[in-house]
Amino acid sequence: MHLLDDPVLAALTGPQKSFAEVRGPLHSYPADVAPFSAFEGPAAGLAGALAQFRRPVVLFRPQPEPAPPGWSLRPTSEAVQMLLEDESQLDPSPTTFTALTLAQAAEASALIRLTQPGPFEARTMQLGRYIGVRSGGELVAMAGERLRPPGFVEISAVCTHPAARGQGLAGGLVSVLAREALARGERPFLHVMTGNLAARRVYGRLGFAERAPMVVSVWVPDGA
Secondary structure, eight states: OOGGGSHHHHHHTTTTGGGOEEETTEEEOOTTTOOBEEESSOGGGGHHHHHTOOSOEEEEESSOOOOOTTEEEOOOEEEEEEEEOOGGGSOOSOOOOEEEOGGGHHHHHHHHHHHOOSOOOTTGGGGSOEEEEEETTEEEEEEEEOOOOTTEEEEEEEEEOGGGTTSSHHHHHHHHHHHHHHHTTOEEEEEEETTOHHHHHHHHHTTEEEEEEEEEEEEEETTO
8 A cells, every 4th residue: 555545544544643542543633733633554453532523523535434433434524645757847936925933823714625635633733834826915725744654744824815716836836835845845735626727727737647546444432
């Protein structure tokens, strides 16, 4: 199995091990960092770990994961994992950007809520480098690093304010982060919802190729 077939487990047992909350075979990010979990071995071995778990289990794998006894599987979401294959296609135009830190977390969260690119929690920005573009003092575009399996880095939280779209800001920020990753010896990848054809085309033009389908499976305790 390729590392990117289970990027959450690869990250939480590798470079992001310091973030891992470990309950037997179950590895999870803290709830205020990211919603994701992963597990080693068969799901049948999770009974003890899940008895101590107090929130939904969000899994990110190539196939739906049936829920174990006592838990129910919510409707799944489908995404496409894209891996940078041709760095020559990255945006050649330098994008003027600013680094974002936890001091700008509230501002970043507001843009995330407006544009809905995916999960973003209070401490998500501790997972990697986040950058953004400002216009008139307002944050209008951003992107950052989230999952970090060995040798790879996921570019995430890519979004642009509706009033600032059409300027290539998101592509520029993705290109900046991708080049920085390559310079460190890491290969960038990202995820996009299957139905977001416009984003898939944009990332394709930047040199990302579709590697594999991915499924977000969410388990909730029965009766929740």
